[in-house]
Structure formats: C-alpha cells, structure tokens
Amino acid sequence: MSKELSYTIEEVSQLLKVSKLTLYDLVKKGELPVFRIGRQMRIDARDLDAYITNQKTNQIPKASPPIVQRNERKDSKTLVISGQDIVLDILGKHIEKRSAYKTLRSFTGSLNSLISMYNGECDIVSLHLFDGDTGDYNLPYIKKILVGHPYILINLLSRKAGFYVKNGNPLNLSTWTDLNREDVKLINREKGSGARILLDEQLRINEIPFRNIKGYEQEETNHLSVASSILTGIADVGVGIEKAAKMVGVDFVPLITERYDLVILKTAGTMQLITAIKEILSSPQFQSEVKSLGDYDTSQTGKIIYET
DSSP states (O other), X not given: OTTSSEEEHHHHHHHHTXXXXXXXXHHHTTSXXXXXXXXXXXXXXXXXXXXXXXXXXXXSOOOOOOOOOGGGOTTOOEEXXXXXXXXXXXXXXXXXXXXXXXXXXXXXXXXXXXXXXXXXXXXXXXEOOBOTTTOOBSHHHHHHHSTTOOEEEEEEEEEEEEEEEOTTOTTOOOSXXXXXXXXXXXXXXXXXXXXXXXXXXXXXXXXXXXXXXXXXXXXXXXXXXXXXXXXXXSOSEEEEEHHHHHHHTOEEEEEEEEEEEEEEEOOTTTHHHHHHHHHHHHSHHHHHHHHHHSSOBOTTTTOEEEEO
C-alpha cells in the first residue's frame, strides 16, 4: 500500500472493507494517526501499513475490556459529527473555539448515523428523517432506535427539500406523483440517507410502487452528486436540498420544508458539550454565519425539540 503517499478515509474504507465510522472510531481512540489538508482528513500510507502490521502481529486472544460508551471515555477529546451539510463545519469550528475538543466529520446519511450513535460510534448526529404517518421529522425514528438511551434533540435549521430538475424544468415536474411517469428518469440517494427516506415515504403515501420508478436503483451518496447527475443529463430528476441545486447550477422545485436537527446522548461526559452547543446555536454570531450562506431558515435554531 505504500506506493501512495496518503489516503482519504473513504479510500481506506474501501481498501480495508470496513465502514468509515469504524475508521473514525480508530482515529478517536488514537489507534490510527491522521492529518488534515484543509477540511479533508488523510491517513499517511506508512501509518496505515504500520497499523495493519501491528494487527497481524497481535493476534493472541485478549480478555475483552468492559463495554464503555464512547462519550464516557474521559481521555477522549475528539468528537465525531455525522452529516453532510456544510453548516456542520461551522458548528465544529465553534465547538473547537469553546472547548478542548477536536471535531471530525463523518459524511454519513441520517438513518445510518443514528444507528451508529446507538452503537456508540458518533457523538453528534444531524437528522432530516421524514415520517409519513405523522408528518413529523426525526423524533419518530429516534424513539425507535435510541431505545433506553437518554438524549436531547435540538434544531439546527430548516431548509427546503424537493426536486433537482434540468434548467427550465422541461418535463414540468412539480409533484411526487410525477415520478410515476414513464418519460421521467430518477437518480436516487443511498439507503439510510434522509433524502432517500423522504422519497420512499412519499412513494408510500402516494401509493406509488418503487418498481415503477425508472432509475430508482441508481444511487449517489450526496446532494451534489445527485444535482450533478441532472446537470450532465444522466437523469431527469433527483431529490435533495435547495443549496446544492444552486451550487451545481440546476433548477429546484421545492416540495417540503424539512427540520434539520441535532441529537446528542445525555451522559455524564456530554453535559458540558450539550451546554456549549445550546450556547453556540443561540448565539448571534453562529446564526449570522448560517444566514450568510443563504437558503437556510434559522428561526428555530437552538430550540429544544425534545429531551428525555
């Protein structure tokens, strides 16, 4: 592996056939060194080789250590923030200014991130999970997954979600039922992402079999890639947020306002973090930075949506 100078987390994930969250956990525990180039975290090829060699030479079975929630480790000064929105970079910067924590980003979809939090692999998870039965966001999923865990749900922002379409919207796409047309090809998001759940819930509500949707099985892993697929003509429509449409340069058809929240487990080790995040989200400076990006509503930012 040493032919390459360094790897991204995603490249190492593919090489070792493990999830990115597993690698983030190794980084948090200090077992795998990393360095940063701007926003991107990279792993030196020599450090990766050393880690693999160490695992090969330490195969004598050891007694299993007691299971401890990641957030209870007093020696851990690194937080994993899971989610894709660029506002999470701003949040991480403010956390580092106000505390001794260093922040790492996991660009994982909402539902998969929530499951990782249940498994102790994430510290702050951002969510935009639509529930078709209640019309609510996030809480119905949290109550089912974080069973037995105390937590707090705080609003980060609200934003528009809808269709990415070709400029001028030549197919005149305006409702979820338009996806059922034979002349429309979709580009989908990966399973476990908020955009995928929004689409699947709307198909269920509108009684549209996913097998009817041309392109349903074709997936991308982020908003920008979906929007770019529309721009390049790979597909006619995709589901995502307004900000990405403007960044890529495609038209956007708003269909729903989604509540984008943060969930944090309440433990003895996270109470100071929760206090800091409340102060950050309520601060004029943070809200001003978010507003300057455009396309975000901060009217509920910092509001406690639910707390056990």
